[in-house]
Amino acid sequence: MTINRRDLLGYGAAALGAATLGLPRAAKAADDLTIAYNVNLPSWDPTTGPSAVNPTIQGLYQSVFDQFIPQKPDLSFTPGLLTEWGWNDDRTKVMMTVRDGVKWHDGSPFTAEDVVWSLQRAGDEKTGNPIQFVWKNVANFKIDGNKITGDVVQFDPVYFKWMSFLTGYIMPKAYYEKVGPDGFEKAPIGTGPYMVDKFERNAFLRLKANPNYWGTKPAFENVTIKFVTDAASRVAEIESGSSQVTLEIPYEEYDRLIAKDGLAGSINNVSDIGMIFFNDMLDKNVRQAAVMAVDKGLLVKRLLRGYGQPISTLETPEYAAFDASIKVEHNPEKAKELLAASGYSPKKPVKFTIQTTKGFKPKDYEMIQAIVGMWRKVGIEAKIEVYEIAKHYELRAADKLAPAAFYNWGNAIGDPTTSTGFAMYGPSPHSVWDSKDLVDMINPLWGEKDEAKRIAGWKAVDKYIAEQAYVLPLMQYAQPIVHSKKVNVVQHVSGALLPALMTPA
Numbered sequence: 190m191t192i193n194r195r196d197l198l199g200y201g202a203a204a205l206g207a208a209t210l211g212l213p214r215a216a217k218a219a220d221d222l223t224i225a226y227n228v229n230l231p232s233w234d235p236t237t238g239p240s241a242v243n244p245t246i247q248g249l250y251q252s253v254f255d256q257f258i259p260q261k262p263d264l265s266f267t268p269g270l271l272t273e274w275g276w277n278d279d280r281t282k283v284m285m286t287v288r289d290g291v292k293w294h295d296g297s298p299f300t301a302e303d304v305v306w307s308l309q310r311a312g313d314e315k316t317g318n319p320i321q322f323v324w325k326n327v328a329n330f331k332i333d334g335n336k337i338t339g340d341v342v343q344f345d346p347v348y349f350k351w352m353s354f355l356t357g358y359i360m361p362k363a364y365y366e367k368v369g370p371d372g373f374e375k376a377p378i379g380t381g382p383y384m385v386d387k388f389e390r391n392a393f394l395r396l397k398a399n400p401n402y403w404g405t406k407p408a409f410e411n412v413t414i415k416f417v418t419d420a421a422s423r424v425a426e427i428e429s430g431s432s433q434v435t436l437e438i439p440y441e442e443y444d445r446l447i448a449k450d451g452l453a454g455s456i457n458n459v460s461d462i463g464m465i466f467f468n469d470m471l472d473k474n475v476r477q478a479a480v481m482a483v484d485k486g487l488l489v490k491r492l493l494r495g496y497g498q499p500i501s502t503l504e505t506p507e508y509a510a511f512d513a514s515i516k517v518e519h520n521p522e523k524a525k526e527l528l529a530a531s532g533y534s535p536k537k538p539v540k541f542t543i544q545t546t547k548g549f550k551p552k553d554y555e556m557i558q559a560i561v562g563m564w565r566k567v568g569i570e571a572k573i574e575v576y577e578i579a580k581h582y583e584l585r586a587a588d589k590l591a592p593a594a595f596y597n598w599g600n601a602i603g604d605p606t607t608s609t610g611f612a613m614y615g616p617s618p619h620s621v622w623d624s625k626d627l628v629d630m631i632n633p634l635w636g637e638k639d640e641a642k643r644i645a646g647w648k649a650v651d652k653y654i655a656e657q658a659y660v661l662p663l664m665q666y667a668q669p670i671v672h673s674k675k676v677n678v679v680q681h682v683s684g685a686l687l688p689a690l691m692t693p694a
Contacts, residue, residue: 220410222676222688225417225426225435227549229391231579233377234370235358236310237317239582242355242619244461244599245549248685249414252396253294254379255359257304257352262681262690264460264507264601269404270299270359270380271352280344280638283327287335291403293361294378294385301337305330306362308339319586319618320356323348344636346643350602382407382689391416396688408692418577420548427452433673436686439551440494443669454671456496459684460507461599461668462608463497463550465543465560465661466585466621468592474531475539475569476658478524479593480517482567483560489664492552492559496667502651503598503608505665507682510605510647515655521567528568538570543593544584547575550597551669557595586618594621597666601683605647606635613654622659 226249231240235250251259259269273286291299310316312324326348329340351357359380365373377385382404383396396412415432417423424442426432428449438446440456447454467476485499504511525534533539543561547554554575561571574591576584584590600608614631615623630650637643654660670686672678679690 220408220693221413222409222411222434222691223413223415223432224686224688225423225432226414226686227420227423227435227437228418228578229416230388230394233374233385233388234360236307236356236360237319239319239579239586242319243578243582244355244597244601244684245578247355247599247601247683248681248687249394250358251381251685252383252412252688253377253381253385255381256354256357257307257359258349258357260353260601260681260683262679264603264682266350266353270304274349274352276341281341283339283341283348285337285339287337288403289335291380292401293364293380294399295361295364296401297361297363299359299361299380301332301335303359303362304337305332307359310360311356318356320351323351324356344638346637346640347602347604347606350604350607354602354607383412386411405689407689409688412688414688418548420551427671427673430673433676434670434678434686434691435672436668436670437549437551438669438671440492440496440669443671444494446671451674452671453674454669455678455680456667456669457680457682458498458505458507458665459668459680459682460505460601460603461597461666461684462500462503462505463553463556463595463597463663463666464503464612465663466590466594466596466612467658467660468590468594468621469623471541471592472531473657474527475533478527478567479564479569480658480661481520481524481527482563482569483661483663484519484563485663486519488556488559492556493664493667496669498665498667500662500665501655503612503654503660503662504605504651505600508600508603508605508608510609510644510651512648512651515648515652517655517658521563524567533568535566535568538565538568540570540572541592542574543571543595544574544576544581544591545595546578546581549578550666553595553597556663585621588621588623590621593661599684601685605644605651609647609651609654610634613650613659624659627654627659 228245255270257271261267270288271285272288287301311318314321326343326345327339328342331338382402384399386397387395394414398407398410420438423435427435446452489497501517502515545557611617611619614620615628634646675694677692677694
């Protein structure tokens with residue numbers, strides 16, 4: 190066999206490293222599956238810390254844990270550990286029915302007490318749940334068999350939707366209290382389709398099918414997930430046969446790979462938005478110029494090979510508050526005029542730093558390079574700083590991001606509170622922009638009981654944000670997944686890559 194330099198580099202980063210770790214070069218049996226994943230897993234608690242709000246690792250969490258209310262691949266809600274849920278007529282109480290006969294991975298019974306404990310823990314600010322401000326809105330839970338009721342402290346129209354989203358996982362009360370947080374990190378258990386067999390941080394995760402799973406038993410008995418953060422190495426993994434599935438690779442590599450014998454793929458729009466946060470230190474003219482100078486259509490056409498959809502708000506067509514009438518023009522000449530009004534020009538540019546990941550999303554770094562080039566032509570000189578996605582969450586929570594920072598915002602439940610709301614509401618730990626005008630517009634919408642009025646209110650907020658250029662939305666992502674033709678992969682619109690949905694071809 191002849192190996193060229195490119196192949197050798199790929200093998201060195203992927204296959205050879207796998208051999209060193211004792212991982213299989215390829216699946217050894219029909220019921221074994223190996224996946225090259227694009228991000229590491231920082232923590233095994235899906236409800237606390239910065240990693241809990243990272244949409245990219247939710248597929249790993251959903252393999253081991255169950256959410257209160259799961260979503261089908263098309264994002265429709267379906268019964269799970271909660272078989273029924275809802276409000277009373279005046280929205281002062283919540284009611285839930287818990288599935289019977291479910292077991293935790295250690296064989297102990299799952300009960301309504303686990304549900305209540307998980308909700309109370311999530312709503313306690315001491316536990317460090319990043320979405321605590323949602324979970325605290327219901328309290329005084331009461332259990333009657335498999336029925337749960339709770340008192341609404343403050344009405345939140347998306348309370349139940351959050352049960353399908355970030356931090357919406359049920360944790361094992363007795364086990365967690367027995368082993369504590371450190372013990373849980375060493376040996377996590379859930380009720381999900383897979384159990385943790387072995388975990389090497391920054392290297393790999395080995396999963397084993399849960400024989401007592403309450404739902405459809407996974408088709409693959411053993412799943413190895415390699416953490417391969419370099420896109421070129423993920424390409425090498427799938428091309429060499431070391432992995433049977435990978436995702437988030439450059440689109441030109443996607444097109445090349447699916448043309449090869451033995452490989453196939455899917456590339457569908459997902460509920461994920463590429464965007465650039467602006468810090469409130471930038472003045473309005475600079476922000477508006479920065480938005481108008483970017484040719485989003487060209488970025489999608491040239492860098493993303495036409496995959497994805499340019500957008501002008503933090504809502505995609507699948508979201509409840511999407512408004513197609515909101516458009517921001519690409520107008521470099523107008524951008525120059527705006528910058529001139531603030532004393533800037535190509536010869537005397539405004540200068541600031543823009544932060545970005547590199548290889549986390551397809552062409553993320555290259556896209557920022559192209560944007561910086563577009564900005565330079567109108568009078569903006571931006572210095573690129575590369576960081577890991579975990580660093581982004583750390584800096585964002587501390588409000589220490591650069592004046593501009595690239596990010597991909599996931600919103601699997603499609604509600605405006607979880608896109609525009611948390612991304613743009615100053616007091617939110619997930620927001621960068623902070624100004625009283627926007628806070629005052631958003632505040633009444635958090636608890637609005639009239640659904641039509643609530644959605645109309647969010648559309649007005651989106652229009653105002655676009656006019657003020659408080660953020661730079663770029664595009665809705667199309668997620669590339671490449672896999673062996675021996676594996677059937679069901680793509681989930683949330684962007685979560687779920688081994689439980691994969692079957693032998």
